[in-house]
Amino acid sequence: MSTFQTGNFWRRLAILACCSLPLFSSAAWADRIKDLASVQGVRNNQLVGYGLVVGLDGTGDQTTQTPFTTQSIINMLAQLGTTLPTTQSLQLKNVAAVMITTNLPPFARIGQQIDITVSSMGNAKSLRGGTLVMTPLKGADGQIYAQAQGNLMVGGAGAAAAGTKAVINHLLAGRIVSGATVEREVPTSLGQGPFVHYEMSITDFGTTQRVVEVINREMGPGTAQAVDGRLIRVNAPEEASSRVAFMGRIENLEVRPMKMMAKIIVNPRTGSVVMNQMVTIENCAVAHGALSVVINTDQQVSQPNALAGGQMVTTTQTEIDIKQGGGALMVLKAGANLSDVVKAINALGANPQDLVSILQSMKAAGALRADLEVI
Structure with missing residues (x-):
């Protein structure tokens, strides 16, 4: 992340912090x-089911690599009166094996419709335009509580040609609004x-x-x-x-609840750092710098003259450059609110990835008044 991008990140975070101050300082908030x-x-109860999505435009599972899709098709056709040999090798590109998940809300009655999520479990390229075939949804006790079926809505889009592929959003999961009908009630007292x-x-x-x-x-x-x-x-x-x-x-x-807990949530995989209004810091000194080690290796060939009678020799020259940048010791004053904390840490010139190490060190030194949670 460049210095310009880092500055923009912290400026946006500081603006959000300042805008949120009136909301948290109101004594009448309840x-x-x-x-x-x-x-x-x-409470909700989770339901899950296994089924097939049909009607895909050549973007379904490659049945030679997903034998469970072939077996499911044979079993479904057998229930509908069409018998195929179990050794039959089906080359279907318009069918995909999927998992269906949903939550059965409390006080749900027979006949009530609920939304479902459909996700590919094979090697399908896209579920866009597919139709889910009737699938039973079971609870943790193995009982059937709902039946699912309907046209799948996928929010993404994509195209591929001549080895080039373009995809927007995710094509292997979608939802069916009111796609399941409750068939069994869960008693709730x-x-x-x-x-x-x-x-x-x-x-x-x-x-x-x-x-x-x-x-x-x-x-x-x-x-x-x-x-x-x-x-x-x-x-x-x-x-x-x-x-x-x-x-x-x-x-x-x-x-009106008691004051919220001071907490910082850090996601090192994405570089996201979120802290609430109660976060403060005590007076402390922090040194932040980056040690840069650059190694350049160059192959050089030494070739004698045509009449010298010598041999060609290859030599390796290596250059090592070590740079220490931005390692100054900076004093951070105690911060009374989120905007002060953001400004103080921003003064170090740290990007979100470096901020994880800084916050952990400040917490270990007792200078950070917040619970630090890394997810």
Whole structure:
């Protein structure tokens, strides 16, 4: 990454940091309980299936290299009344083996339609324009909970000719909106007996206590009790319609959570660095520089004159150049907010890749007031 690109990266990050300051400094900022917690037992269930996509324009699996596609075609045709020998060598280019994944939402009823994702598992070139043949979707218990079928929508595009290939986005995965129909329901209960349990999204004793206080203030003393830093037990009406109305009121109550945790997320593979508003640094000194070692090897030939009677000799000359650049020791003052942190680190001239090492060293020295997470 060039110095110009690095400067642009940090300038954009500093602008975003400054623009976000008013949002985090507002004392009236609050979240709804439904954004902070979920009802215990009310959850999605993952479904998965294996099927075939047909109707591809010569971009399907090469069946000679994907025997499971050939076997699937033979099995499907057998169920439809057409029998082929298992030794039959099929050369089909318009069929691809795929995996179908989706989430079965809570309280889903028979006949409800849900979206599905279709992904190639063979060596197909593209799933664009294909149609998914009826495929059962199973849960973790092996039971069939939905049936999937429909025309596949792929967001990418591509073309290839004479050894040249151009692709935009991804061609081997797509979605089918309302592509699956629920065939089996998953029983979901709202609590156990007279109680409903809320699970906080993060373990924070302060925020959990504030949620309990808001519920008791709005719904009556003793309605909610904190079991631990994550679980809240709420005394709710046992009649179904009254319980739904009661929970609807609770989930829309507003709570001002405790200050968020100072955290930095670093992705060294992409060079992405994201830090929230609570990140600060203490006074520290950091030396950042790059050691450059360049080795040049040159082959030189020494050839004697025609009448000298000598032999041609090849010699190797090697030049080693070592450069140390930008290794000055810089003092970073304590930063009170995100923009100060960005400006301080930007003064070192570090690119996102170098920033990972700098942040880790600052954390080890106790100068970085944040949790550092590398993903």
